[in-house]
Amino acid sequence: MTAQTDLLYSETEDDLRAAVRALLADRAGHQVLLDRIETADPYVPGLWKSLAGDIGAAGLLVPEELGGQGASHREAAVVLEELGRAVTPLPYLTSAVVATETLLGLAEQGGPAAALLASLASGERVAVLAVPFATAPHAGDGDLAEGPVRAVADAVAADVFLVPRPDGLYAVPAADAAVTPLTPLDLTRPLAVVEPGAASGTRLAEGDAARAAVRRGLLAGAGLLASEQLGLAERCLEETVRHTRERHQFNRPVGSFQALKHRMAQLWLDVVGARAAARAAADALATASPDAPLTVAVAQAYCSKVAVRAAEECVQLHGGIGMTWEHSAHLALKRAKADQIALGSAGRHQDAIATLTNLPAPR
Incomplete structure (x- = not known):
């Protein structure tokens, strides 16, 4: 009998959300981010320590016996929703999700993988999987080429790289x-661009075990990226509704015009669908459901498009101010567009859905 999917938020998840949202509002407001992106380093000083170490968010996916919080992908998804809402520059997705999940299957045997995982769970170190950020969970081995690796996300924040090589997975x-x-x-x-060096590093796994670990990390990353996209879309919708209530033309709020009400109502429906898809993906990963690859592919194929549409509507319905560098709408639009190809494009995930359901795509 198939377990029932739970899309509702628990009290623990709500409490975690409140703590993360309060931290980001206090330390990483949009004006802070607008100022940071003018510098060479977008990361807000001390914010990673507060989120990863003080709140304990970096170790949510790690069992207590391995030094983590013993939570699940559902709680990590809530953190990513809030990071998406605030468009926060932190290596949470890359380190606390992708790299951590890659190590989890290897750490059960102890050794260097377990030691590295414990340091990631505490927030003491940041690890990044050295593959292009566009790499899909169902990528073939040919997509993981040797030599310099282009477009590695959060590489500048990494203390260690997890490097897939023909003979195994290495920590460099x-x-x-x-x-x-x-x-x-x-x-x-x-x-x-990351060039790890051909002979450096500690081997964590060999052959099939290494490839399975990388696929596991990418699958979790793609599934929880949908939650980041959900948070971004929700914030864009909220900001758009707020602005159109306050902005007046002809002595009426512009949000009262029928054409705009229809656009926002349709966007609300899209966001509700994105919430269901993202929550289903997080729950499938948390319960190790055999349908997790399919559920993740569905979430990514849908949520990436919703996030872009929400950000576009946010820019357009803010009028002239939405087009300016001083307004934060462009941060959301650029994050949504970048996320649209991260960990596999929508088209790539649609191909995966066709394969997993044995319904070949039309040609």
């Missing part, structure tokens, strides 16, 4: 790798 200290920053569309999520 960031000091032993060459990191060349790139200029990304989304200035709140830095990209870089």
Whole structure:
């Protein structure tokens, strides 16, 4: 009998949301981010320590016996919803989700993977999987090429890289790798070219075990990226409704005009659908459901489009001010557009859905 999917938020998840939202409102408001992206380093000083260490968010996916909080993907999804709402530049998705999940299957045997995982769970170190940020969970081995790796997200924040090689998965200290920053569309999520060096690092796993660990990390990342996209879309809708209530034309709120009400009502329906898809993906990952690959693919194929549409509507319905650099709407739009190809494009996930359901896509 198939377990019933639970899309509702628990009291624990609501409490976690309140703590993360309060922290981000206090330390990483939109004006702070607008000021930070003018510098070479978008990360707010001390914010990672507060979120990862003080709140304990970095170890949510890690069992208590391995040094973590013993929570699940559902709680991590709530954190990502809030990070998406605030468009916060932090290596949470890349380190606390993708890298952590990659290590989880290997840490059960102890050894260097377990030690590294404990340091990630405490927030003491940041690890990044050295693959292009566009790599999908169902990528073939040919997508994980040797040599310099382009477009690695949050590479500039990493203390250690998890490097897939033909003979296994290696942990390479960031000091032993060459990191060349790139200029990304989304200035709140830095990209870089990483050249880890052919002979450096500690081997964590070999052959099939290494490939399975990488796929596991990418699957969790894609599934919880949908929650980031959900949070972003919800914030864009809220800000758009607020602005159109306050902005007046012809002595009426512009939000009272029928054409705009219809656009926002349709966007609300899209966001409700995105919430269901993102929550289903988080729950499937948390319960290790055999349908998790399909549920994740559905969430990504849907949520990435909703986030972009919500951000576009936010810019357009704010009128002239929404087009300015001083307004935060462009941060959301750039994050949504960058996320649209992160961890697999919508088209890539639609192909996966066709394969997983044995319904080949039309040609």
